[in-house]
Amino acid sequence: MKILDLRSDTVTQPTPQMREAIANAVVGDDVYGDDPTINELEHQAAQRLGKEAALFVSSGTMGNLLGVQSQTQRGDEVILGARSHIITHEVGHLAQICQCMGRTIDNADDRIYPEDIRKALRPDDIHEPPTTLVCLENALSNGTVVPLALMQQDYAEAKAAGLNVHLDGARLFNAAVALGVDVKALADCADSVTFCLSKGLCAPVGSMLCGSRDMIARARRNRKRIGGGLRQAGFLAAAGLIAMNEMSLRLDEDHANAKALAQKLEALEGVEVAQDQLDINMIFFRLTNLADSSRFVKALKEQGILINDADHGIYRLVTHWGIEAADLPRIAAAIERCRKEM
Ligand SMILES: Cc1ncc(COP(=O)(O)O)c(C=O)c1O
Known part of the structure; x- marks a missing residue:
């Protein structure tokens, strides 16, 4: 994986x-x-x-x-x-x-x-x-x-x-x-x-x-x-x-991936993306009605997706070399699944 x-x-x-x-x-x-x-x-x-x-x-x-x-x-x-x-x-x-x-x-x-x-x-x-x-x-x-x-x-x-x-x-x-x-x-x-x-x-x-x-x-x-x-x-x-x-010379790829992932997350129920903080390779978002944030982060890790725990309720994802456009559907699907399970 x-x-x-x-x-x-x-x-x-x-x-x-x-x-x-x-x-x-x-x-x-x-x-x-x-x-x-x-x-x-x-x-x-x-x-x-x-x-x-x-x-x-x-x-x-x-x-x-x-x-x-x-x-x-x-x-x-x-x-x-x-x-x-x-x-x-x-x-x-x-x-x-x-x-x-x-x-x-x-x-x-x-x-x-x-x-x-x-x-x-x-x-x-x-x-x-x-x-x-x-x-x-x-x-x-x-x-x-x-x-x-x-x-x-x-x-x-x-x-x-x-x-x-x-x-x-x-x-x-x-x-x-x-x-x-x-x-x-x-x-x-x-x-x-x-x-x-x-x-x-x-x-x-x-x-x-x-x-x-x-x-x-x-x-x-x-x-x-x-x-x-x-x-x-x-x-x-x-x-x-x-x-x-x-x-x-390739950073625009990371920025495009961040925007594309943000769009996928925004389409999910219970995910609120900060649309005004999407200039570079970072995505900030909130999850509504999430009971246990650390369990959510742990569940993602079990699926091979590493994220930091929320800071004052806000999660940050960062795209970079090694995260490709083809990986984005898997990330969004895992976030959707793990959020629903919590
Ligand atoms: C805006 C900004 N300035 C400075 C630094 C410090 O860099 P370093 O971790 O290499 O000390 C960072 C690190 O993330 C940063 O985000």
Whole structure:
């Protein structure tokens, strides 16, 4: 039985081409700057995003941490979304490691608007912390994308106030595909950008932090301090090159599968799909009259379909490489059957 793992796109396996590239990668000690494959990935990532430089890091969390830390001072205030990944799922590095205060914007759509930035700005007063950074996210963790025009307005607002902007683009390529724009256009709306080579792009490990040459030099030093200096990690960068250059070209397939699966689920009795959160490879839905959610999840698992338990009554499914259009009827049928049995 083919296991269909819809818990996240972080479960993707490296492709056969990646495995071959990993086996054949030319590597060196990256702390000496000697790993040609990492150097190539950093060079290409910077070019792809239209930035001066890039740094290969172990995760999206590390990219965000270094992006914030390398553009702030201890005691600074950072403006970011109340449900942004940085504030909710990165173990408080903003406070503990970057030693910054978070000023959260709590909009129902999780977007940040120029007026939010304007209102959050503090007067130049000795009682108040200096605000130095805005963190944007695109795609958002709620499965929607932020329009390019809004990103541009936010960036203009932040720069007019003398702030830098960091973009958590863990799924930057998904956002660009959904918006029909080049990733460069989104990267132009930030001073630093993190994007993940793992997740939907299928690399086994790794994210890129891109920005100015100076900022990346600071981030490289900060990465070393937290034990993130890499040695022969060109094996991972070899997979990263394929992720960035080739797997990014097929994400529309995951988005189409998410929409098609959502349509199948919506047609079922007792399933309510959040139709306004279907921009990328995620589907959010509720089940009405379900007595036992954990039994429902367990019953699906017995049928080879893996999903996470509901978060506040909301289930999330994520499509990715390995979940094909031909698998969708089986997923919908299993959800229908298991829901009825509970
Ligand atoms: C929006 C967003 N930012 C950052 C991250 C962190 O990435 P990682 O799990 O590689 O640390 C994630 C992970 O899912 C994410 O969804």
